[in-house]
Amino acid sequence: MTAVRMDWSLDEIEALFALPFNDLLFKAQQIHRENFNPNEVQVSTLLSIKTGACPEDCSYCSQSARNDTGLERERLLPLSEVIKSAQEAKDNGATRFCMGAAWRNPTDKSLNHVVDMVSAVREMGMETCVTLGMLSEPQAGRLKDAGLDYYNHNLDTSPEFYGEVITTRNYQDRLDTLSHVRDAGINVCAGGILGLGESPRDRARLLQELANMPKHPESVPINELVPIPGTPLANNKAIDAIDFVRCIAVARILMPCTYVRLSAGRTDMSDETQALCFFAGANSMFYGDRLLTTDNPTESSDAQLFSTLGLQAEKAASPATV
Ligand code: SAM
Ligand code: DTB
Ligand code: SF4
Numbered sequence: 305m306t307a308v309r310m311d312w313s314l315d316e317i318e319a320l321f322a323l324p325f326n327d328l329l330f331k332a333q334q335i336h337r338e339n340f341n342p343n344e345v346q347v348s349t350l351l352s353i354k355t356g357a358c359p360e361d362c363s364y365c366s367q368s369a370r371n372d373t374g375l376e377r378e379r380l381l382p383l384s385e386v387i388k389s390a391q392e393a394k395d396n397g398a399t400r401f402c403m404g405a406a407w408r409n410p411t412d413k414s415l416n417h418v419v420d421m422v423s424a425v426r427e428m429g430m431e432t433c434v435t436l437g438m439l440s441e442p443q444a445g446r447l448k449d450a451g452l453d454y455y456n457h458n459l460d461t462s463p464e465f466y467g468e469v470i471t472t473r474n475y476q477d478r479l480d481t482l483s484h485v486r487d488a489g490i491n492v493c494a495g496g497i498l499g500l501g502e503s504p505r506d507r508a509r510l511l512q513e514l515a516n517m518p519k520h521p522e523s524v525p526i527n528e529l530v531p532i533p534g535t536p537l538a539n540n541k542a543i544d545a546i547d548f549v550r551c552i553a554v555a556r557i558l559m560p561c562t563y564v565r566l567s568a569g570r571t572d573m574s575d576e577t578q579a580l581c582f583f584a585g586a587n588s589m590f591y592g593d594r595l596l597t598t599d600n601p602t603e604s605s606d607a608q609l610f611s612t613l614g615l616q617a618e619k620a621a622s623p624a625t626v
Contacts, residue, residue: 356406497527
């Protein structure tokens with residue numbers, strides 16, 4: 305088994321990024337094989353349970369009230385609709401159902417409804433994940449009691465670049481939420497977005513922050529920016545595909561036992577780029593033709609991609625809830 309380290313220096317991480325591409329991918333694939341079945345991918349399906357009118361100012365997001373993106377605001381979905389979507393996701397082979405809400409943080413009243421959703425989806429035999437914004441310690445405890453398996457809360461970028469992207473909450477707020485999730489005994493899902501205008505050093509710093517947490521997140525989503533008309537980042541230049549693959553490979557090397565998720569941005573990625581991401585150690589993805597408010601590849605195109613690459617959807621995800 306590969307040694308799991310939480311003391312990566314920035315120099316070490318930048319040296320990994322600087323490796324010849326073949327050497328980097330070989331190293332990442334070797335580590336991947338030591339810890340996972342290289343031909344299995346964990347699949348999660350997303351549902352936006354509360355869309356739009358978010359008070360936060362995340363400059364990439366379609367759901368911020370500050371961004372004029374034409375998105376229709378929706379109220380919290382009724383439980384029956386959530387159960388219907390979860391059943392569809394399960395029938396399509398997803399093992400985890402992730403519910404996202406456009407909140408700065410949940411109120412205790414809204415959390416009651418989410419608790420009911422988590423319990424219902426769990427009873428259907430799926431793993432549960434929610435992403436609701438900032439979470440207090442007692443709220444994390446309530447979600448744990450409801451049987452929540454994962455909480456997603458991304459660092460998004462490096463601490464140094466963060467202020468260019470979001471001003472309504474700071475990096476420490478994010479780290480605090482992740483500590484509450486960890487301390488409650490819920491699996492941590494935390495990652496970031498590439499293509500925000502960050503430097504190569506910012507990418508290395510983001511991965512360093514994730515890899516040097518007291519315990520590695522069980523799941524690290526790597527999103528490519530989906531440029532949304534009406535947001536300040538609408539005209540950002542897309543990140544180079546090889547640079548994206550390098551980030552996946554470095555994430556795999558730094559966090560050998562973590563599920564690295566190829567997340568938003570796949571609609572604009574070629575099959576070849578996605579194949580390289582899987583070779584570099586990505587072993588989780590969002591399955592289903594919708595992310596939260598934007599499109600994801602169709603289920604049939606992903607089924608075709610899996611068949612072409614000889615990949616299989618993981619049947620039951622591990623690790624179990626901590
Ligand atoms: N409101 C909650 C929060 O911010 O924590 C949960 C939902 S939020 C949409 C979840 C994550 O989706 C964000 O942290 C960000 O990393 C990712 N995301 C949002 N919009 C995106 C976009 N346009 N492109 C790529 N990733 C995006
Ligand atoms: C994550 O890291 N990516 C997902 C999930 N966690 C919640 C969200 C991607 C959102 C992409 C833009 C949208 O559909 O609104
Ligand atoms: Fe709100 Fe989350 Fe979008 Fe930020 S990323 S604006 S917190 S929904």
